[in-house]
Amino acid sequence: MLIKKAEVITTSPDRNFVTLKLTTDSGITGLGDGTLNGRELAVVAYLNEHIVPLLIDRDPQNIEDTWQFLYRSAYWRRGPVTMAAIAAVDVALWDIKAKQAGLPLYQLLGGASRTGLLAYGHASGKDNEELFDSIREHQADGFRAIRVQSGVPGLRSIYGVPAKPTTDAGDGREHHYEPAQRALRPPEEDWDTRSYLRHLPTVFEAVRNEFGPEVPLLHDGHHRMTPIQAAKLGKALEPYDLFWLEDCTPAENQEALRLVRQHTTTPLAIGEIFNTVWDYQLLIKEQLIDYVRSAITHTGGVTQLKKILEYAGQYQIRSGIHGPTDISPVGFAAGLHLGMAIHNFGIQEYMPHGAKTNATFRQSMTFTDGYLHPGDNPGLGVELDVDEAGKYPYQTAYLPYNRLADGTVHDW
Numbered sequence: 001m002l003i004k005k006a007e008v009i010t011t012s013p014d015r016n017f018v019t020l021k022l023t024t025d026s027g028i029t030g031l032g033d034g035t036l037n038g039r040e041l042a043v044v045a046y047l048n049e050h051i052v053p054l055l056i057d058r059d060p061q062n063i064e065d066t067w068q069f070l071y072r073s074a075y076w077r078r079g080p081v082t083m084a085a086i087a088a089v090d091v092a093l094w095d096i097k098a099k100q101a102g103l104p105l106y107q108l109l110g111g112a113s114r115t116g117l118l119a120y121g122h123a124s125g126k127d128n129e130e131l132f133d134s135i136r137e138h139q140a141d142g143f144r145a146i147r148v149q150s151g152v153p154g155l156r157s158i159y160g161v162p163a164k165p166t167t168d169a170g171d172g173r174e175h176h177y178e179p180a181q182r183a184l185r186p187p188e189e190d191w192d193t194r195s196y197l198r199h200l201p202t203v204f205e206a207v208r209n210e211f212g213p214e215v216p217l218l219h220d221g222h223h224r225m226t227p228i229q230a231a232k233l234g235k236a237l238e239p240y241d242l243f244w245l246e247d248c249t250p251a252e253n254q255e256a257l258r259l260v261r262q263h264t265t266t267p268l269a270i271g272e273i274f275n276t277v278w279d280y281q282l283l284i285k286e287q288l289i290d291y292v293r294s295a296i297t298h299t300g301g302v303t304q305l306k307k308i309l310e311y312a313g314q315y316q317i318r319s320g321i322h323g324p325t326d327i328s329p330v331g332f333a334a335g336l337h338l339g340m341a342i343h344n345f346g347i348q349e350y351m352p353h354g355a356k357t358n359a360t361f362r363q364s365m366t367f368t369d370g371y372l373h374p375g376d377n378p379g380l381g382v383e384l385d386v387d388e389a390g391k392y393p394y395q396t397a398y399l400p401y402n403r404l405a406d407g408t409v410h411d412w
């Protein structure tokens with residue numbers, strides 16, 4: 001079998017997506033996700049200029065060899081652009097192999113270790129009243145685990161809380177949070193860590209009082225705290241029994257988590273902006289985290305994330321695969337298949353895509369009573385409608401960035 005065609009398809013139904021479509025001489029096609037929010041066209045160029053020419057007439061069946069060839073032959077390794085491009089190829093090859101076998105991908109990865117994947121949804125509100133409504137809506141949709149993000153008094157806007165309703169999910173309600181905005185420059189937001197640290201424990205106290213001790217609650221700190229601030233927050237949240245505190249410090253510095261860990265038993269999750277196992281080396285070996293947050297799309301595909309999670313499993317660290325709407329239905333499906341097969345699955349992030357995205361990418365996955373399943377179609381279970389994709393050309397869009405009260409740029 002040989003790869004005969006490799007197309008990079010950029011589409012923007014509800015937001016921008018980069019998809020690689022491979023076609024073999026036997027007519028089997030495979031899809032891979034190379035979406036990098038706010039830097040999509042860099043991956044498009046990397047694929048078109050440097051990878052597509054290497055794929056033509058290559059055997060799609062040798063996935064490990066292709067991964068190692070693309071990673072090592074570039075010489076300049078790692079980084080989100082490179083690893084998203086490699087992920088797009090890797091996932092498309094797994095899609096082809098599973099279709100060739102006539103099996104859903106999770107069967108090739110070892111088969112089902114569970115009947116479904118526990119998902120968490122994103123509840124948020126500018127104040128507790130809005131937040132409680134959002135939690136109730138998510139519970140009505142079937143979510144059993146809830147990420148809680150709240151506005152902070154004195155701040156105009158904040159990560160995780162939509163300023164206004166955004167995308168219609170197709171169910172008659174507008175409950176999406178989409179931080180990237182279609183604009184020529186990143187939008188500016190404001191930030192004050194002390195206000196956030198004072199306010200957030202009161203939110204979790206109110207949520208526990210209203211919704212009881214059973215519901216698993218999560219929170220994302222989005223890389224904004226110093227290690228000692230994160231340690232203080234982790235301690236302050238201990239009475240509210242979080243499932244995890246995510247991205248409490250900037251992700252570049254693995255040793256920061258050592259200090260946080262010394263001070264709190266709140267479980268820690270990190271890794272959505274990591275690209276390789278080397279970003280996790282210290283964190284896993286020293287058991288400084290509890291959950292691996294990488295996405296298939298930004299970590300070089302199924303081939304590498306499976307290895308990272310197997311390594312993490314030796315230390316009782318579990319998966320929390322990244323699943324916001326900037327992971328395309330292709331990348332999301334790949335994460336579901338991996339989550340079905342590994343032993344150390346933890347939880348799956350799930351933000352439903354919008355109606356236009358779901359019409360562009362037809363998916364076999366299901367969400368029932370709080371559990372996701374990738375479906376049993378051969379391959380990933382995702383088909384791209386190229387005509388539909390063609391209706392929505394790429395639009396420049398950027399994630400926001402933060403400034404403090406004195407004008408200093410801060411981590412967003």
Ligand SMILES: [Mg+2]
Nearest residue numbers: 220246247272
């Ligand atoms: Mg996050």
